[in-house]
Amino acid sequence: MFQNTQSLPHLLPPSAYSCPEQYGREFERLFGPAWHLIATTAELARDGDFVTAEILGQPVIVRNFAGELRAFLNVCTHRHAQLTHCRHGNSPKLKCQYHGWEYKADGSTGYIPDAQSFRPLPGGPELLKPFRVATRGPLVLVCLDDGAQDLPEHLGAAATAVCDRFPAERWRHYASWSYDFAVNWKVVVENTIESYHVPIVHPHTLVRYGAPEQITHEIYPRSTVMHAPIVVPGIYRQLFNLLMPRLEPDRNPDRYRLDHVFPNLFLIPIDAMMQVMDVMPTGAESCKLTVRLFILKAARETFVTRRITAFWGWLKKLVIRQVLREDARIYPALHRGLKASPFQGTISIREELIFAFQEYVRREAGEQRRPETGD
Numbered sequence: 228m229f230q231n232t233q234s235l236p237h238l239l240p241p242s243a244y245s246c247p248e249q250y251g252r253e254f255e256r257l258f259g260p261a262w263h264l265i266a267t268t269a270e271l272a273r274d275g276d277f278v279t280a281e282i283l284g285q286p287v288i289v290r291n292f293a294g295e296l297r298a299f300l301n302v303c304t305h306r307h308a309q310l311t312h313c314r315h316g317n318s319p320k321l322k323c324q325y326h327g328w329e330y331k332a333d334g335s336t337g338y339i340p341d342a343q344s345f346r347p348l349p350g351g352p353e354l355l356k357p358f359r360v361a362t363r364g365p366l367v368l369v370c371l372d373d374g375a376q377d378l379p380e381h382l383g384a385a386a387t388a389v390c391d392r393f394p395a396e397r398w399r400h401y402a403s404w405s406y407d408f409a410v411n412w413k414v415v416v417e418n419t420i421e422s423y424h425v426p427i428v429h430p431h432t433l434v435r436y437g438a439p440e441q442i443t444h445e446i447y448p449r450s451t452v453m454h455a456p457i458v459v460p461g462i463y464r465q466l467f468n469l470l471m472p473r474l475e476p477d478r479n480p481d482r483y484r485l486d487h488v489f490p491n492l493f494l495i496p497i498d499a500m501m502q503v504m505d506v507m508p509t510g511a512e513s514c515k516l517t518v519r520l521f522i523l524k525a526a527r528e529t530f531v532t533r534r535i536t537a538f539w540g541w542l543k544k545l546v547i548r549q550v551l552r553e554d555a556r557i558y559p560a561l562h563r564g565l566k567a568s569p570f571q572g573t574i575s576i577r578e579e580l581i582f583a584f585q586e587y588v589r590r591e592a593g594e595q596r597r598p599e600t601g602d
């Protein structure tokens with residue numbers, strides 16, 4: 228059932244979906260203190276593995292130092308080069324690509340070529356700028372704000388439990404991919420957390436939404452959870468019944484759960500899959516959606532169960548890409564409509580998770596002043 232009994236106001240005005248000042252406040256107050264997905268544990272499993280990414284306009288590197296993950300600003304203290312521009316890789320040392328300065332796990336310098344030519348160093352070499360990094364399940368996240376809360380508090384108990392349901396080693400990172408959309412990030416978020424559009428936008432893939440009594444919404448100050456039914460075709464159920472017991476006995480094909488960790492992280496566990504998505508703003512009117520797809524491995528893998536995991540990944544990726552393509556088709560129309568809308572808007576109780584999200588945006592980012600009307 229839904230938590231509200233009456234329809235709700237659309238709290239954010241249409242201008243909040245393109246206004247540069249609103250975007251600036253959201254960037255600083257919502258995204259600044261958040262934890263951001265940067266890699267999977269599999270990408271950083273070995274000593275020397277590293278991953279780089281641009282997070283909130285900052286170049287960040289995460290590296291495995293003998294089993295310990297460390298995150299730094301990907302900028303050298305010598306003359307400011309990016310330490311590496313590779314997206315990921317493995318290196319015996321954390322070494323700058325320009326003049327070869329090497330760095331240790333604490334960010335201090337190790338070997339410096341021709342070190343005597345730097346003597347005397349005023350105050351000694353500077354440390355690399357560290358960031359907090361933490362893992363949860365198969366996910367590696369970083370936080371650029373030293374004063375922000377720790378990862379478990381950021382995720383909340385519900386999403387933490389989803390990450391912890393299986394140990395990281397049980398997940399195979401099957402695929403990751405991204406989309407650039409010319410819409411405000413909140414458009415993609417709000418589309419993801421409501422199923423009201425399903426019969427119209429996904430008539431052949433998701434078919435229909437559940438009856439109110441089949442749906443449960445959990446609403447917390449910084450996250451929401453939706454539990455809902457899925458209508459699966461007969462052939463899918465046959466495949467599921469045939470294959471899933473080989474991976475994990477108690478999986479259920481008929482229900483899905485969607486955890487939204489505010490502002491922009493989604494965990495969607497369905498049967499033997501966990502779909503993880505994050506929406507990063509790239510401007511007031513653009514964003515990037517990244518999808519990471521994990522499939523369960525059998526507790527004791529065999530040749531056959533590896534094939535089943537791979538097949539399930541292939542099937543899920545096919546369906547997810549189709550569903551996201553269908554959603555993407557509506558975004559330009561939403562963007563154009565929001566830019567021209569004179570309306571207040573309204574939110575049904577089926578869409579109440581959007582109301583909870585908008586309450587959070589308004590509370591944390593501050594009120595968007597409505598344009599003056601009349602005289």
Ligand code: FES
Pocket residue numbers: 303304305306307308323324325326327328
């Ligand atoms: S800029 Fe990195 S070693 Fe010179």
Ligand SMILES: [Fe+2]
Pocket residue numbers: 418424425428429550554
């Ligand atoms: Fe959709």
